[in-house]
Amino acid sequence: MNITIAVDCMGGDHGSVVTVPAALAFLSKHPDAGVILVGREEELAPLVKDARAGLKSRLRIHNATQVVGMDEAPTSVRSKKDSSMRVALHLVKHGEAQAAVSAGNTGALVMISRFALKTFPGIDRPAICFALPTIKGHTYALDLGGNVDCTPEHLFQFGVMGTLLASALDHVDRPTVGLLNVGTEEIKGNELTRQAAKLLQASNLNYHGYVEGDDIFKGTTDVVVCDGFTGNVALKTSEGLGKMLSTFLREEFKRGPLTMLIGLIAMPLLRRFRNRANPDRYNGAVLLGLRGGVVLKSHGSANAFAFEQALARAADAVANDLIRRIRDRMDTMMGANGENV
């Protein structure tokens, strides 16, 4: 086994009924990977007892007696030393796994991974970075909720981290970076964006300038940078729109016998469309800026298919040697104490 992933099996809206089947599906598609299922042993053991021997040999259960609640304040999580989330991250810290995946409480995941795995010099807090589909391919957008109150320096750091991620995973030499704003003209925006623009302009990043909301899905730049509040709202608003449109489409096909027949005829085509647009396919956001290992945040409401994608993304990041690549390029991007050079 080249890659071992620690899975927080208790996190998310659904817990082990989703995470364990997802882990088994992941193992069956990744013959070189292993998983450590972290959570209450008595709950997890029955879920894997009927798994094929070929999978069983590549998984083990690591007992963790506590669970971080989805609504718990990150600070109250500190006392839970034996939570599945914390234990999974510590397995990465101690080198037993190269990556951890959790669908649990985002704030807690950011806080615990920052303590356990540390950030790179010059990076204050890990950012949540999502590869969003675009007309052209995909765009790395960050921060999507890890940092709701940002300084211009944070936005600059997101630009650095996004650049490093795009270089590492997509082997793009100088990824373009856009700064999310309410207009592309220089006068537009708030104080935060105007100050961040100055930092990005003065840096050696391939800074494109301001981009607007619709540039994300257009794929105007390889990386889109914003504060975590705006990013989170934009992401969830898109999610809501996607659901509304698919409801509308379904309703049209269910109007009567004729439209249902048309739906049947169009099924393979609609299925291809759905596969392409399905947000579950893109599930799994990287906690970017950690130097101790790869951490992936799955959507809290992920189903087994979606959670499996987050595991696959984690494996991909490990296979691409993400952390080492980021570390190697970090020196050329940031000074020793994190200043832009």
Place this chain on the structure above:
Amino acid sequence: MNITIAVDCMGGDHGSVVTVPAALAFLSKHPDAGVILVGREEELAPLVKDARAGLKSRLRIHNATQVVGMDEAPTSVRSKKDSSMRVALHLVKHGEAQAAVSAGNTGALVMISRFALKTFPGIDRPAICFALPTIKGHTYALDLGGNVDCTPEHLFQFGVMGTLLASALDHVDRPTVGLLNVGTEEIKGNELTRQAAKLLQASNLNYHGYVEGDDIFKGTTDVVVCDGFTGNVALKTSEGLGKMLSTFLREEFKRGPLTMLIGLIAMPLLRRFRNRANPDRYNGAVLLGLRGGVVLKSHGSANAFAFEQALARAADAVANDLIRRIRDRMDTMMGANGENV
């Protein structure tokens, strides 16, 4: 003519080639309405010379020699005393029209209308409010770009204005108000949202609590309140997603002869879907909080169909006596000097 609308014919990405045909289409569907076409007379006159007599009798051209550029700073606009935008707003100020519609520079429109038409007591600046489609009907979202730097008091004022709009146009007695945030738990959010939540909670509005991005299109509340930066990004991101999905769907139908045939069969159904989801149908945001008249902001890139919808919305607001209704209810919502009572 019961309703007269002043149309800024020069604003927007396309100017008079879009605004004038839209105004003619609007007139033909609204036999009780008239329009004043504001802009360069020598440009506008040829565009209406072949119009039916029944329409011609309800339109007049009002010459305005200047144009506000789409990228111009609102402050530099002040010297343009004869811009089509300013002249259109002054026609409302002087009672020659009850509403003005412009697809021009948003910042300039907010600034000029604030000077020309004044805000209600207790309202600092007009907010841009958009009726977004939802699974259930529609939701009034504000601010969508008029105020990029907001205080908690601004967000509270948006709650008041959104409530008044929903009551006036939809005749809802106590519309629910949601505050846009990155989570629904009390601990979530930034300083701005936490302080605004306190003001909304203490008010006599029907405050629902925090909502997330996906609640907008779910229709969780009648009104969704946010700062103009977040709102603008969320709106434009949705726009981008909508375009991407329609590109994907079109591509699937164009894969080959068979899928094209299926597309032909499914055409009426797809057209109904497109009509329902078409953002052009929802074009036209109200500048809310002005006491001197109705001002509608059209999307800058609106086509004639979309711009016509903005004109229809303006007519609807006038027909519903929006300004008087807001003024009448204002006293019960706000104290004389704008304090919440």
